[in-house]
């Protein structure tokens with residue numbers, strides 16, 4: 001993988017593994033939070049590192065609004081071209097503070113999702129803490145990442161995920177393998193990490 005996600009925007013939606021990852025992430029999200037139930041209809045969701053919006057477009061029909069943020073201009077351009085009615089696609093780096101608060105309604109999210117993003121960040125623990133701070137009390141944080149077999153491998157271990165969610169002071173933490181992807185004769189497990197904001 002390159003550091004420049006712009007190179008992947010064209011054709012991202014045509015990649016079977018990428019589409020499968022998004023559909024299994026959504027299925028595990030629905031299983032975890034009953035997202036397709038009527039309680040979510042008035043809720044606001046942040047899809048952090050949304051890419052072309054493969055997860056956002058699955059969530060959007062079940063909620064009031066999805067704010068979809070990504071640092072890749074090309075990924076956001078693909079998402080904008082989809083013209084999804086209640087998805088606000090925003091280019092910028094929330095972690096660096098260069099997304100205008102007024103532009104995206106920066107806080108008070110009911111749900112923040114990060115699908116295959118966190119393991120690519122230079123400061124994963126710091127990022128989770130920032131994102132957790134954008135939830136209102138009772139809001140949910142859910143991430144999915146490749147499972148690393150040890151602390152030095154690519155991806156995140158169960159332990160890394162659990163301790164990052166704890167350090168962000170989330171409650172009701174759940175970390176487990178939710179699906180796996182078979183690609184290039186390898187089986188790659190995917191972890192879901194979830195927690196609830198328990199502070200004001």
Ligand SMILES: C[S@@+](CC[C@H](N)C(=O)[O-])C[C@H]1O[C@@H](n2cnc3c(N)ncnc32)[C@H](O)[C@@H]1O
Pocket residue numbers: 005006018021022048049050051052053054055069070071072075092093094095114115116117120121
């Ligand atoms: C593996 S892709 C996943 C995209 C999408 N979530 C999906 O599942 O199809 C990782 C994405 O994270 C984005 N990303 C990386 N660092 C980011 C940051 N600091 N803030 C927002 N997005 C970021 C990249 O631009 C890229 O679109």
